[in-house]
Amino acid sequence: MxxxxxxxxxxxxxxxxxxxxxxxxxxxxxxxxxxxxxxxxxxxxxxxxxxxxxxxxxxxxxxxxxxxxxxxxxxxxxxxxxxxxxxxxxxxxxxxxxxxxxxxxxxxxxxxxxxxxxxxxxxxxxxxxxxxxxxxxxxxxxxxxxxxxxxxxxxDTFVYSRYLHVKSNSPKIQELFNEVVDAFKTVEVSINSSEERTNFTITLESTILKDIIFVENYIKGKLKELRMIQEIRCDMLAVYDFARTSNVFLESIKVLEKCFVTYKPDEIFLSFNGGKDCTVLLYLAIAVFNHRILQESSTKIQCVYIQSKEEPFDEIVQFIEETIESYKLPFITIKGTIQEALTDILESEPKYKAVLMGTRRSDPFSETLEAFQMTDKNWPQIMRVSPILDWSYSDVWDFLHQLQIPYCSLYDQGYTSLGHKNNTDFNSALHTKNGYLPAYFLEDGSLERQGRANNNSKNIQSS
Known part of the structure; x- marks a missing residue:
């Protein structure tokens, strides 16, 4: 080394x-x-x-x-x-x-x-x-x-990382950790832990992707057997510490604070499709919500997965389920186009006035979007709130890495923008003689959607 x-x-x-x-x-x-x-x-x-x-x-x-x-x-x-x-x-x-x-x-x-x-x-x-x-x-x-x-x-090497956050002060979590360390002594995966009050984090690191995925899935299986649920603690102090490095990040917090002041908690839902951008948004939104609103309300942020009619990746579906379980949030899945889904949501729950989106300005049809902007006139009427609108591609990965936030495993395989199985491929800009590099190795953010088939439909979600 x-x-x-x-x-x-x-x-x-x-x-x-x-x-x-x-x-x-x-x-x-x-x-x-x-x-x-x-x-x-x-x-x-x-x-x-x-x-x-x-x-x-x-x-x-x-x-x-x-x-x-x-x-x-x-x-x-x-x-x-x-x-x-x-x-x-x-x-x-x-x-x-x-x-x-x-x-x-x-x-x-x-x-x-x-x-x-x-x-x-x-x-x-x-x-x-x-x-x-x-x-x-x-x-x-x-x-x-x-x-x-x-x-x-x-x-000529790089390290994959995985983080499993468990809220437990039970001796069983330490016993499980010791068992995992002993079981995988011969596997090239570094297994470490840290503990803060009732928050126990297992960190996995390896230069071999298949090995780290195998160990991660083993631990997840054991956690289910022990009925220990992964729980991600949104650290607002860490968020503010990160935000101090750029006005763009601070502006995101201001947008969220304005949103939570303008609208009641039960008037807002968050569009979550398992992509990197909305993974950042979810963590950021919960951190600000808990810091500013939670003491005044028992309501949690409603999450909605608008699932395309096309077949989704299994990894995305699994990640969405694990993430929602980890954050303990109310969640519904609606299949159909974005416009159809919004129509269904607002007809069944007319109380909703705003939707939090992980859109960035580099996304299709988003160049002139404002942080607060109503949907187009021919769409169901709701305020689109886009806190990370001006984040760059590298900003997203910096946030995920610095705050140790779990993300969909497809990004480690060479995908940089996720849609469904029929319109998403590896990004050729990440191809090497040994395969594909992880998404965060993409140096030119303008190539982020290079692995996606042309899609000219308007979208309120980002991946």
């Missing part, structure tokens, strides 16, 4: 004027490629600190540096590196998203390699085994997500 040291070049962190929003994300990102981070250094932007990083590079596999490359400090940083490496400085035109200056001239050491995406945004500057990333959390995440395949090429 390779090791990496993370260095945060931030004077404000040293002075206690800034909160570290990057190290946890970097560590989890590198762990995805089986790269261990034994140490995080918080350093000032002095020449001495930069020199120490460069001079110690031969003793380490990888060094990740966040900060020190913005408009204020980049000149000193790169000059110091050039001195340590005894190389010349050369001019390089890069897009500097951190200061919104597209024509800024960077002066870099001549041996620097610029890892750049097609758009030229959020570059990573690489010198030997040192990677210089933006200090701004939004831009750092964008940079790393653009270069996942680069890091994959370093280790």
């Amino acid at each position: 390779k090791e990496a040291i993370v260095c945060l070049l931030e004077d404000d962190l040293i002075n206690g004027l800034k909160y570290d929003l990057n190290s946890k994300y970097i560590i989890k990102f590198l762990h995805r490629f089986n790269i261990k981070v034994p140490k995080v250094n918080i350093l000032g932007t002095s020449k001495a600190n930069i020199s120490e990083i460069v001079n110690n590079r031969d003793n380490l596999d990888i060094i990740i540096v966040s900060g020190g490359t913005g408009q204020k400090h980049s000149a000193q940083t790169y000059e110091t590196i050039a001195e340590c490496l005894n190389v010349k400085l050369v001019e390089s035109n890069l897009v500097d998203e951190t200061c919104k200056c597209t024509n800024r001239v960077f002066v870099l050491p001549e041996n620097a390699i610029i890892l750049n995406c097609e758009s030229g945004k959020f570059p990573i500057v690489k010198m030997d085994n040192i990677y210089f990333l933006p200090g701004c959390p939004v831009h750092l995440r964008a940079a790393l997500n653009q270069f996942q395949k680069h890091f994959l090429s370093i280790t």
Whole structure:
């Protein structure tokens, strides 16, 4: 296993004027490629600190540096590196998203390699085994997500993760965990647990997909035998902690808060089809609902699965059932088109005034959609509420990974957008000589629906 040291070049962190929003994300990102981070250094932007990083590079596999490359400090940083490496400085035109200056001239050491995406945004500057990333959390995440395949090429491996959340303080859960560890000693799956009050989490990790699925299904079977139901606890503190990294995330919380103030709990339902987007929405909505509304009402969010007339994937149906059971939510399935389903819902339950949707602006017919917008005039009338409208593809996966939220297993097999069996295939952009990479390895979010057959029907759901 390779090791990496993370260095945060931030004077404000040293002075206690800034909160570290990057190290946890970097560590989890590198762990995805089986790269261990034994140490995080918080350093000032002095020449001495930069020199120490460069001079110690031969003793380490990888060094990740966040900060020190913005408009204020980049000149000193790169000059110091050039001195340590005894190389010349050369001019390089890069897009500097951190200061919104597209024509800024960077002066870099001549041996620097610029890892750049097609758009030229959020570059990573690489010198030997040192990677210089933006200090701004939004831009750092964008940079790393653009270069996942680069890091994959370093280790030629990646780690699948599964999380099983159980609410139980019974000794049986610990006995089950010990039994699982003993039963799968010879299987290449790392099995760990953590406990917080009555919340018990079993974490599975493996580089072999079929092995981790086998162990996961075994545990799920045992939980059913013991009548222990998986229960996901929506951590609002973790949600707010994540949201602080971007105004886009904070805006999502504001939309949900406005929705729950504008409409009564029993006037809202959430459209849930098991896709990644509505999985994010469900967690986010419950977290905000519990934080703002639950103490005033015993009502829970109603979930509705609008099932296409086409045959769904078994994995989606299973995931939907497990998710609804885990959240303990009222749930109904309605078969038919979206328009037919809305008609049925509003005729049988005219109290509903708003539907929470996992739509993003990149979805068909959603480019001009507003966070709050009524359905079209020729449709059943209801307010469409779209809290994650401006999230990017990578934002969705960041949220799922950082908060350890279970998602449909099809995404680990190379699907990036889920419909039904007759219009959904693997995404060719994820194809490698060894098969298909998981969905979160897709670096170009515009290719998200590449595995979907053309579908020009309007949709209130997203996958």
